[in-house]
Amino acid sequence: MQPQTVLGFDYGTKSIGVAIGQAITASATPLLSIKAVDGIPNWGDIEKLLKEWQPDLVVVGLPLNMDGTEQEMTQRARKFANRINGRFGVNIATQDERLTTADAKARLFELGGFKALTKGQVDAVSAVLIVESYFENQF
Numbered sequence: 001m002q003p004q005t006v007l008g009f010d011y012g013t014k015s016i017g018v019a020i021g022q023a024i025t026a027s028a029t030p031l032l033s034i035k036a037v038d039g040i041p042n043w044g045d046i047e048k049l050l051k052e053w054q055p056d057l058v059v060v061g062l063p064l065n066m067d068g069t070e071q072e073m074t075q076r077a078r079k080f081a082n083r084i085n086g087r088f089g090v091n092i093a094t095q096d097e098r099l100t101t102a103d104a105k106a107r108l109f110e111l112g113g114f115k116a117l118t119k120g121q122v123d124a125v126s127a128v129l130i131v132e133s134y135f136e137n138q139f
Contacts, residue, residue: 014036046084
């Protein structure tokens with residue numbers, strides 16, 4: 001069965017963008033950015049999001065090099081996804097996130113110019129793009 005509600009994460013060492021998506025519309029909405037210390041979030045914040053949104057699936061963006069090879073951040077994002085699965089027992093998927101930050105900045109700039117480009121908003125919109133590209137790859 002297709003997951004209906006998807007919680008998406010744009011993993012970063014200082015900030016983790018979060019978005020919620022619906023399979024019916026194949027679209028997502030930015031929620032917020034969670035602070036992280038060297039890539040480690042407050043797990044209570046993650047737990048709150050999971051309880052509030054009850055997602056069928058969590059999608060974590062995988063930062064790959066442009067040629068598709070892995071980098072240190074790829075491993076860290078995968079570890080973050082595995083920890084969510086291990087701690088909370090939710091289903092996890094990863095999604096190639098190449099270019100999502102650039103796309104997020106372009107989308108925000110179109111909507112509101114430079115003042116729209118706060119780091120937290122860029123991370124949350126990057127999470128939207130991760131969820132939407134996950135949906136595109138399912139159909």
